[in-house]
Amino acid sequence: GAVVSQHPSRVICKSGTSVKIECRSLDFQATTMFWYRQFPKQSLMLMATSNEGSKATYEQGVEKDKFLINHASLTLSTLTVTSAHPEDSSFYICSARSRDRGSETQYFGPGTRLLVL
Amino acid sequence: QQPVQSPQAVILREGEDAVINCSSSKALYSVHWYRQKHGEAPVFLMILLKGGEQKGHEKISASFNEKKQQSSLYLTASQLSYSGTYFCGINTGGFKTIFGAGTRLFVKA
Numbered sequence: 339g340a341v342v343s344q345h346p347s348r349v350i351c352k353s354g355t356s357v358k359i360e361c362r363s364l365d366f367q368a369t370t371m372f373w374y375r376q377f378p379k380q381s382l383m384l385m386a387t388s389n390e391g392s393k394a395t396y397e398q399g400v401e402k403d404k405f406l407i408n409h410a411s412l413t414l415s416t417l418t419v420t421s422a423h424p425e426d427s428s429f430y431i432c433s434a435r436s437r438d439r440g441s442e443t444q445y446f447g448p449g450t451r452l453l454v455l
Numbered sequence: 456q457q458p459v460q461s462p463q464a465v466i467l468r469e470g471e472d473a474v475i476n477c478s479s480s481k482a483l484y485s486v487h488w489y490r491q492k493h494g495e496a497p498v499f500l501m502i503l504l505k506g507g508e509q510k511g512h513e514k515i516s517a518s519f520n521e522k523k524q525q526s527s528l529y530l531t532a533s534q535l536s537y538s539g540t541y542f543c544g545i546n547t548g549g550f551k552t553i554f555g556a557g558t559r560l561f562v563k564a
Contacts (some may be wrong), residue, residue, distance in 0.1 A: 370550050381554045381556045384552070435550070443502055444499070444552060445499065446496045446497050448495070
């Protein structure tokens with residue numbers, strides 16, 4: 339199956355700092371990438387949808403100035419959590435939809451566990 | 456709107472069967488099923504694109520009832536490795552996939 343990587347897998351940071359998470363599609367071109375957040379024992383909550391070369395579309399209640407998303411190429415999207423606070427601690431997962439492998443299937447990255455102290 | 460999954464949790468002995476349901480209040484274009492193990496990202500199981508479609512992979516299969524706006528995941532002769540949380544994801548038009556709250560499945564030896 340298609341491979342999506344995320345980096346870093348875990349990050350611990352101090353409150354007030356910014357953290358950048360990278361999401362890469364390794365063997366396919368991703369026209370659309372999605373960013374989810376998952377709190378313990380809860381579902382995946384969609385934060386935003388990004389299409390290559392255009393601005394991300396954020397879900398209601400997600401602050402675009404706090405969660406900066408850049409989809410610079412067909413294989414890379416980044417999520418930057420700016421001025422992180424403890425309540426931002428969560429499991430962040432990206433997924434990518436392939437242009438070539440069937441437009442509906444989403445492939446998930448392994449996730450990034452963020453802990454803000 | 457988030458699809459409704461049922462049951463919330465199920466406990467099985469190895470070899471038993473289970474059904475997980477996913478229903479939507481809106482018309483469905485597609486339904487996705489994923490399994491997530493603790494601490495890991497979700498793993499894609501299958502996608503159903505057409506009403507009436509049924510798909511299967513080994514002992515895990517799913518159906519899509521477009522009219523009833525629902526899908527069911529069937530796990531037969533469950534194995535220990537089936538344990539995890541199962542999510543359905545629905546597409547009601549557009550790019551987004553919205554996930555249900557999940558069904559936690561425990562398979563005991």
